[in-house]
Amino acid sequence: MYRVTKEIHFCYGHRLMNYNGPCMHPHGHNAKVDIELESETLDKRHILYEFGDLKEIVKGWIDRELDHKMLLHKDDPLVPALKKLDEPVYLFDTNPTAEAIAKLIYDQAKSQGLPVAEIRVWETHTSFAAYRGKP
Ligand SMILES: [Zn+2]
Numbered sequence: 056m057y058r059v060t061k062e063i064h065f066c067y068g069h070r071l072m073n074y075n076g077p078c079m080h081p082h083g084h085n086a087k088v089d090i091e092l093e094s095e096t097l098d099k100r101h102i103l104y105e106f107g108d109l110k111e112i113v114k115g116w117i118d119r120e121l122d123h124k125m126l127l128h129k130d131d132p133l134v135p136a137l138k139k140l141d142e143p144v145y146l147f148d149t150n151p152t153a154e155a156i157a158k159l160i161y162d163q164a165k166s167q168g169l170p171v172a173e174i175r176v177w178e179t180h181t182s183f184a185a186y187r188g189k190p
Pocket residue numbers: 069078082083084178
């Protein structure tokens with residue numbers, strides 16, 4: 056099995072609801088995302104997937120939808136206040152954890168036809184959450 060991984064960086068703010076700890080308050084992260092693709096076959100050029108295309112597809116979507124936005128639970132009371140101020144938000148049905156962000160990016164990459172194996176969202180230099188689809 057061949058595997059390639061592209062690293063993407065973006066910034067986001069969030070906070071967690073029903074949570075007792077520092078993450079209950081709005082704060083931000085400089086996130087690193089690992090997009091891991093997997094395939095048993097390569098194309099005629101002996102390439103699994105062009106890194107430039109991978110960057111354009113996934114980073115393009117992240118830049119448009121998530122970068123420099125507040126990622127919030129749809130029921131977070133901050134949502135109406137931020138929307139009223141015209142601040143960019145991205146809403147989740149769940150808490151906007153690194154796990155939820157990893158699943159979101161996985162689903163998005165999969166819907167674009169990428170042979171994605173795993174998405175890792177590094178919230179800090181030492182902590183990541185991953186989502187891996189069924190093979
Ligand atoms: Zn956080």
